[in-house]
Amino acid sequence: RKTDYLPVDVHVVSQKDGRNLAGPFSGRIIDISDHGACLLMSQIIRNGYHLFYSTQENEIALFQLTINTLDESAVFSLQATPIWMTIFNQQEIRAFKIGVNFTGSPDEQRMLELQKIIQENQEQRAHWWKKHYKPQ
Numbered sequence: 765r766k767t768d769y770l771p772v773d774v775h776v777v778s779q780k781d782g783r784n785l786a787g788p789f790s791g792r793i794i795d796i797s798d799h800g801a802c803l804l805m806s807q808i809i810r811n812g813y814h815l816f817y818s819t820q821e822n823e824i825a826l827f828q829l830t831i832n833t834l835d836e837s838a839v840f841s842l843q844a845t846p847i848w849m850t851i852f853n854q855q856e857i858r859a860f861k862i863g864v865n866f867t868g869s870p871d872e873q874r875m876l877e878l879q880k881i882i883q884e885n886q887e888q889r890a891h892w893w894k895k896h897y898k899p900q
Contacts (some may be wrong), residue, residue: 765797768882772803775828776819785825786813793831796882798875800844800865801829804852808860816849816862827864833880840878843869844865 791805800877807814819825831840842866852859
């Protein structure tokens, strides 16, 4: 896992037809691996849809993650399933952490491209997050 602080938009979509079920929800990826990520979300309920629980209760629902790598020509879209959720509290920050598993193979070309782009300035983004996050 790599610590990071990447902007992400989360839509909930139907895996049958790709139809949007909820979202977008804005957040950050705070760590990422070949197989999954940890999302930091300030909002998890929108129009009565709970990002974690409503998705868990609907067997056809998936997260569609749109990752902005800060290189405007490189926006990545990955599908994932939510696995766990916990509350995040630090000083005045109240948010939620959601763990997700990517549904695609980690060997796919798109994942390799994402990993390559994440490497650029990753240390700087990780340092910013580590500087502002103090585990309790």
